[in-house]
Amino acid sequence: MATGEAKAARSERANQRPELAALDDATLREALRRMHLIRKFEEEAENSYMRGLIHGTMHLSIGQEASAVGTCLPLEPQDYILSTHRGHGHCIAKGAQPGMMFAEFFGKETGYCRGRGGSMHIADVEGGNLGANGIVGGGLPIAAGVGLSIKMQKNGRVCIVFFGDGASNEGAFHEALNMASIWKLPVVFVCENNHYGMSMAIERASAVPNVADRAPAYAMPGITIDGNDLPLVAATAGEAIARARSGGGPTLIECKTYRIRGHSKSDRNLYRTKEEIDLWRSRCPIVRLEEELLGHDRFDRQALDAIEAAAAAEIAEAIEFAKASPDPDISELTRDVYAN
Amino acid sequence: MRELSYAEAIREALGQAMEADERVFLFGEDVGVYGGAFGVSGDLVHRFGTERVIDTPISELGIAGVAVGAAITGMRPVLEIQFSDFVTLAMEQIVNQAAKIRFMFGGKATVPMVVRLPGGSGTGAAAQHSQSLEAWFAHVPGLKVIQPATPHDAKGMLLAALDDPNPVLIFEHKLLYKTKGPVPAEAYRVPIGKAAIRREGTDLTIVGTSLMSLKAEAAAARLAEEGISAEVIDLRTIRPIDFDTVAASVRKTGRLLVVYEGVKTMGIGAEISAMIAESDVFDFLDAPILRLGGADMPLPYNPQLEKAAVPQEDDIVAAARRLKREE
Ligand SMILES: Cc1ncc(C[n+]2csc(CCOP(=O)(O)OP(=O)(O)O)c2C)c(N)n1
Ligand SMILES: [Mg+2]
Numbered sequence: 001m002a003t004g005e006a007k008a009a010r011s012e013r014a015n016q017r018p019e020l021a022a023l024d025d026a027t028l029r030e031a032l033r034r035m036h037l038i039r040k041f042e043e044e045a046e047n048s049y050m051r052g053l054i055h056g057t058m059h060l061s062i063g064q065e066a067s068a069v070g071t072c073l074p075l076e077p078q079d080y081i082l083s084t085h086r087g088h089g090h091c092i093a094k095g096a097q098p099g100m101m102f103a104e105f106f107g108k109e110t111g112y113c114r115g116r117g118g119s120m121h122i123a124d125v126e127g128g129n130l131g132a133n134g135i136v137g138g139g140l141p142i143a144a145g146v147g148l149s150i151k152m153q154k155n156g157r158v159c160i161v162f163f164g165d166g167a168s169n170e171g172a173f174h175e176a177l178n179m180a181s182i183w184k185l186p187v188v189f190v191c192e193n194n195h196y197g198m199s200m201a202i203e204r205a206s207a208v209p210n211v212a213d214r215a216p217a218y219a220m221p222g223i224t225i226d227g228n229d230l231p232l233v234a235a236t237a238g239e240a241i242a243r244a245r246s247g248g249g250p251t252l253i254e255c256k257t258y259r260i261r262g263h264s265k266s267d268r269n270l271y272r273t274k275e276e277i278d279l280w281r282s283r284c285p286i287v288r289l290e291e292e293l294l295g296h297d298r299f300d301r302q303a304l305d306a307i308e309a310a311a312a313a314e315i316a317e318a319i320e321f322a323k324a325s326p327d328p329d330i331s332e333l334t335r336d337v338y339a340n
Numbered sequence: 341m342r343e344l345s346y347a348e349a350i351r352e353a354l355g356q357a358m359e360a361d362e363r364v365f366l367f368g369e370d371v372g373v374y375g376g377a378f379g380v381s382g383d384l385v386h387r388f389g390t391e392r393v394i395d396t397p398i399s400e401l402g403i404a405g406v407a408v409g410a411a412i413t414g415m416r417p418v419l420e421i422q423f424s425d426f427v428t429l430a431m432e433q434i435v436n437q438a439a440k441i442r443f444m445f446g447g448k449a450t451v452p453m454v455v456r457l458p459g460g461s462g463t464g465a466a467a468q469h470s471q472s473l474e475a476w477f478a479h480v481p482g483l484k485v486i487q488p489a490t491p492h493d494a495k496g497m498l499l500a501a502l503d504d505p506n507p508v509l510i511f512e513h514k515l516l517y518k519t520k521g522p523v524p525a526e527a528y529r530v531p532i533g534k535a536a537i538r539r540e541g542t543d544l545t546i547v548g549t550s551l552m553s554l555k556a557e558a559a560a561a562r563l564a565e566e567g568i569s570a571e572v573i574d575l576r577t578i579r580p581i582d583f584d585t586v587a588a589s590v591r592k593t594g595r596l597l598v599v600y601e602g603v604k605t606m607g608i609g610a611e612i613s614a615m616i617a618e619s620d621v622f623d624f625l626d627a628p629i630l631r632l633g634g635a636d637m638p639l640p641y642n643p644q645l646e647k648a649a650v651p652q653e654d655d656i657v658a659a660a661r662r663l664k665r666e667e
Contacts, residue, residue, distance in 0.1 A: 080413070114446030121444040130412060131445060135436050141405020142437065148406055149413040152365065152391065159409075172432070175402030182397065336447035337481050339505035 016296050019231035025298065028289075029307060031073055031230055035065040035286050036311035038089040041098055042261075044315050045088065045105060045119075049265065053323075054105045058119040060261040061089040063228075066285035067192050067255035068093040070233025071160055074241050080128045080146050080159040082139035085120050086192075086259070087132030090162050096124040098315055102322035110325040116336070136197075137163060137170030140189070144176045147185030147250070158186045158244045160237075166197030168211045177218040177252065186244035188237065191254045192227060198263045199271040212254040220250050227255025228285040231292075258283070341522035347380045349491035349523045350456070350512070353498040354381070354418065356527040358388050361416060364502060367394035367403065368420030368456075377422045378458055378517050404430035404455070408437050411453040416502055423469050424459035424511060438507040439482030450505045454498070460513035460551060460601055461650055467638035470646075472602035474511045474549075478579040478611075484508040485579040486532055487550040491521040493576060496530030504532060513551040513601075535582040537589070541571035544595035544663050547586055549575045549608060552599040552632075552651060559656035568664050578608055586612060587621045594626035595663045601650050604633025627666035630659050 013021035023031070042060045049058065061068065068089035072081065075094070083090040091101060096112070104111030104122050112122050123131035130146065133139045143161035150157045167173055168191060180187045191211045195202055208214060215222020221243075225236050233255060240251035258280035262269055269277070293299045344352065357364045366388075371381040372395040385393040396403045400421060407417040421427050427434065438451050461470035478485045484506050488494040494512070501508035538553060539560050548556035553574035560570040571589050575582065590596050596616065598609035609631030616622055616629060632651040640646050 112446065113444060113448070116446045117444040123445045123448065125412075125445060125448045130409075130449075131441065133437075135432060138405075138432065138437060141402045141433060142409040142412075143405075144402060145406035145409020145411070145417075146413050147409070149410040149415045152410075152415060153413075172401055172405065175397070175399035176405065178397060179399065179402055179406065336443050338484075339442055339447075339450045339452075 019235040034069045038065045040315040057264045059086040063260035066230040067227040071237040073234045074238035082161040083132040098318035099321035108325035109328045137167040137172040140172045140176035144179045147187040165193040165202045180250040181218045184249035187250045188240045189252045194259045215252040222252040224254040227257035344523040346491045347517040349495040353495040363416040365392040369422045400429035404433035407453040418454045424457035454501045466641040470639040500529040533580045535585040536574045539572040541569040543569045545589040545593045547573045548599045597630045599632045
């Protein structure tokens with residue numbers, strides 16, 4: 001029996017679109033928290049890079065928060081994800097601790113990979129994140145293997161694999177989708193189409209306008225959605241995850257989105273216009289969700305600000321943890337090349 | 341003792357491993373009812389079903405990735421790459437992913453997968469179906485690379501590979517599949533990383549890999565008739581290499597010949613020679629080290645040319661005589 005209060009809340013949601021109405025307040029709060037965490041994480045990562053605290057390069061996902069968080073929202077803790085070089089958001093969306101992530105970027109022993117992997121290889125195996133990948137498309141065939149493993153062990157889990165529009169032109173993409181389909185594997189393929197590889201626009205790189213247009217070739221459902229719309233991403237992913245879990249096989253979801261920052265630290269934005277970047281800035285997935293929630297009185301400004309402030313505090317604490325952490329011991333240089 | 345062929349020995353190991361451990365499964369191109377391109381999987385699909393002996397699409401990169409994904413999530417995959425040459429399409433997953441995941445993740449994952457790779461020349465299959473690419477993989481930290489030469493070792497080393505928490509690549513010479521030898525019925529292990537002394541001798545050491553260690557044994561028997569006493573070592577594992585066994589032998593004999601089928605340049609022989617040169621064993625050498633390896637060329641089709649492109653028994657005998665003459 002629903003309480004009177006819950007009933008009232010539901011009827012109040014009747015005038016909301018179904019994707020939003022389906023999300024209760026606690027879920028929305030968590031989604032917003034994670035999106036803010038990602039945004040602030042990326043900003044702090046960039047800031048730390050500028051101040052020389054992080055070496056190497058990194059690929060920021062500012063502007064893509066809704067696809068990461070929306071996709072992971074319907075997952076159970078024991079489910080798996082496989083991530084990409086632009087993977088900080090996926091990692092946080094799957095529940096990783098920002099402190100251990102920053103520690104990894106700073107190359108510290110307390111990092112997720114003990115400082116051996118850095119931004120491009122961050123993995124939270126215990127939390128179900130089987131790793132970012134330095135190889136474009138590298139996670140796609142692995143996802144088929146994870147799916148097969150789940151199926152053989154009959155453990156009811158699901159595997160999400162993220163990849164970019166650029167990765168969809170790798171042979172690995174086609175081989176993985178085909179295998180997942182013929183074996184009906186519990187895998188959801190999530191393409192974050194941010195319209196560019198490093199610099200090459202998808203229109204120039206791909207024979208079809210939408211990555212999801214390729215799904216029929218592998219006899220799986222393919223759907224192209226607005227990847228900056230969190231409730232829509234969550235609803236679409238939720239359906240695909242449920243189908244995968246119940247033995248219905250894989251789905252290809254294409255989230256159209258945009259990376260506001262350059263491809264990596266060396267990008268001078270020579271291949272796109274300021275107008276285009278500004279247009280997408282105005283489509284910020286966080287602001288969009290907040291405005292929709294305010295419009296429906298689901299949260300007030302004060303509540304939203306509190307969520308953001310808590311995320312900011314968490315990131316500040318995470319940075320301090322990372323800074324205070326020890327470096328790896330050089331005497332352990334070759335540790336973990338092999339398992340014993 | 342009971343004799344089995346090399347192919348039967350592998351099949352027996354696979355069957356015993358699958359009986360003992362439900363995490364173990366075999367997959368690859370045409371390994372099911374076809375029984376494998378070289379008949380290695382044979383009737384396994386009838387014993388274990390299509391869920392554990394899985395035919396895959398012709399997608400080498402993809403299936404190598406499947407092995408990685410299954411291994412990191414609790415399974416023990418055995419992948420057959422139909423001809424080792426086709427591993428070139430799977431390099432990404434083996435070299436960038438399987439070999440590095442444990443290290444990159446700070447030791448927080450393991451990749452216990454086995455890849456079986458039929459290789460080598462002598463079947464008239466020409467340049468794209470005859471290569472010996474094992475040295476490529478021996479250059480990659482994180483992988484283990486083994487080359488059993490006898491039915492006994494094929495079974496024991498495959499079972500050892502399945503116990504190993506690391507990715508293990510098994511290079512099986514195609515000409516070995518029909519060779520026969522004693523194979524115990526029980527599930528036994530032959531350790532990875534341990535060479536075998538096949539014949540003791542005092543005048544020179546011949547280190548061989550895979551089929552070449554058998555050729556070296558045959559050559560050593562002929563050399564004995566001429567009064568040359570050759571010690572023959574079957575390297576068995578090329579990563580991690582058992583340098584101690586090689587070093588001890590060369591300390592004793594003072595002469596070293598390394599024989600392998602892969603292209604001689606930048607190969608296993610270069611590595612062993614350099615290890616000797618960098619160690620105190622160098623002082624024990626009475627003659628320069630000799631290497632016999634594949635010619636610096638793609639493998640030819642014509643049978644005479646094909647034979648001429650890789651070391652043969654006569655070449656080993658001739659090289660050993662030369663070494664013995666050097667004082
Ligand atoms: C196999 C491979 N080729 C090229 C690169 C270099 N590279 C890294 S990211 C990238 C662009 C990838 O584009 P996309 O898949 O759309 O992902 P995005 O960066 O847009 O998130 C390129 C070319 C690489 N890391 N791996
Ligand atoms: Mg892209």
